[in-house]
Amino acid sequence: MKKTSLIQKLEISKKEFLEISKLIIQPNIISDQKKYRILLKKYMTLEKIVFLYEEYKKQLVSLKEVVFILENDSDTEMKELATTEKYKILENLSSIEKKSYHLLFSSKEEDETEDDRKTVIVELRSGTGGDEACIFVEDILRMYTMYFKKSGWKYKIIHAQKGGIKGYKEIILDINGEKGIYGNLKFESGVHRVQRIPKTESQGRVHTSAITVAVLPKVKDIEVNINLSDIKKDTFRSSGSGGQHVNKTESAVRLTHIPSKITVECQEERSQHKNFEKAISVLRSRIYQNEKEKRLKKISIKRKSLVSTGDRSIKIRTYNYPKNRVTDHRIHKSIYNLAGFMNGNIQEMINLLKLFENK
Template sequence: MKIKKYEIFIKKLEIYKNEFLKISKSIIQPNILSDKKKYKFLIEKYNELEKIFLLYNEFKKKIDFLKEADFIIKNDSDKEIIKFAITEKINLVKKLECIKNKLCEKIKYKKIKKDNYRNVILEIRSGTGGDEACLFVEDILRMYIMYFKKVNWGYKIINYQQGTKGYKEVIIDVYSKNKKHEIYGNLKFESGVHRVQRIPKTESQGRLHTSAITIAVLPKVENIEISINPVDIKKYTFRSSGAGGQHVNKTESAVRLVHLPSNIKVECQEERSQHKNFEKAMMVLKSKIYNNEIEKRLKDISTKRKSLILTGDRSVKIRTYNYHNNRVTDHRIHKSIHNLNEFMNGNIQEMINALRIEENKLKFL
């Protein structure tokens, strides 16, 4: 049974072996060598996959040795040789289990580690609470912008929808040219429901009001990483509802895209050019499709570890901002910071660091 189990596992690894061999051939092709961006991307993948490939080969050799030992135990008549083969089999099983664990860890966290250094698309949407939720979207947007300035990240608003007060939705491109910056690695914990408890300015009787917004942090992907079949996309154009004077009323520059297989919808109306809006909408669409894969991966890990930190579930209430008590609480790690004013001024790194520490603990459980 052990041999069959290992053979099933090695078959699953063949996808990584084939990918490694394919990249090995690609990186020596003239068209790849002349494209610096593509070459750099493929070399990084090559280096990651090489470690898995080497362990794969070692694992496969050990399986062959195990088969030989098993054959001797079943068919040889010499008791001394059988005894030696049994000892060898026990040692091989230990080594195979060790290599298997190493491979599982490398495969599991290969993508997660790389994703940490990605730029992100940050979506902030109002939820329950009407105008108060829209105003909180505006407050959270300000909080993140102040944080981006502190850590020296760039940002650009891709799309927004204004409410009667504040914003119904804001989508931001967050980026850094310095690849040492773990933008996704820091911001990924922000995905989820953020609840606010405060007395609205419009509340004449001073009653505490609870409203909520949702935040999604999507890792940004390069065009060479993910391809979408054009027939799977339905494109709609419409007149922009944002600022823009006469141009808004006369041309259908805004773009809405629907990815038919997943039913993911995105839209962009910030640019005056329909072509530019289409490019930005495609960027968000690719990030959303890629993020779906990440969420599946994280949910699989979190199910095994019973952890909310790694779920990637945007329906989970993760944080409460209580203005009355000047307190912000993250419910996943039960941590409270009793200086909400500073937190809303962009000083959120303490909370992020606490979440990262907890995530690192979970990796070794």
């Protein structure tokens, strides 16, 4: 199919999408469940087509920007990045054309749903509680890695920032495995609170600390368009392992996405190029999650329960050590085997959250 013909059909689909968007919020349509379901199904299919169409136009704009950098920028590294980006954009354009054709002319959709994702980014950050919060980040990290092992999933540390005394202020993981990783881990996003007596507490008082967990579906280049001109890149010396190499080269990378002000750091690799690639991957996932949250707020008909929104400001779980209890506040469920839970036996709670979401 010629590109002009494809664009024309995509434009027609966009107009139809806008028309249905207005219809499905009408009271008379909502009250007619049969008609509403038919329109909603059509709406969701067209939404995918419109998303691809908008992405297609963005990729064409990005291609022009990359060509401009190649023709006018004197920075060698930027030219190398632009060349790599150009090939990615051309591949993306080809992929979008194939997916668009499939959605436009096939009655069966084979696209992977978000819950089916095989790779995710998990971010753990200390919150209130100072050193105790950093220690709890390490405890939750251990809990998750034991759960990953039981599930047969592999993980890799992308970025880590040590705490003052022990533990971590922040740690970011890349998890890979079987289909459905995100469908399980998405329930972990939110504030995790711990109540226990810190080892540094001389009077035996119970302290409350908190950390935040963010689970982000790892997205492909085609799903989130990032223009090189929108990224500010800084390099610095790694504070992690690496021996003499750490002190000699600025291999660590910090990327700032100017439009969204999202910042990502990566310093686990010895190569600046590898750190850049990992940072870009995390940046794409964060931007995707940011846009997803905005979309959920705007389109009420697509909103699910709080369980699956991944709102990181919501307190979702309390780990009470004196009472040997872990409580999930979203479903008001308590498990009185905290030691087992912290050893990675968290699937029971996740299954209950899935059941609650399906209801």
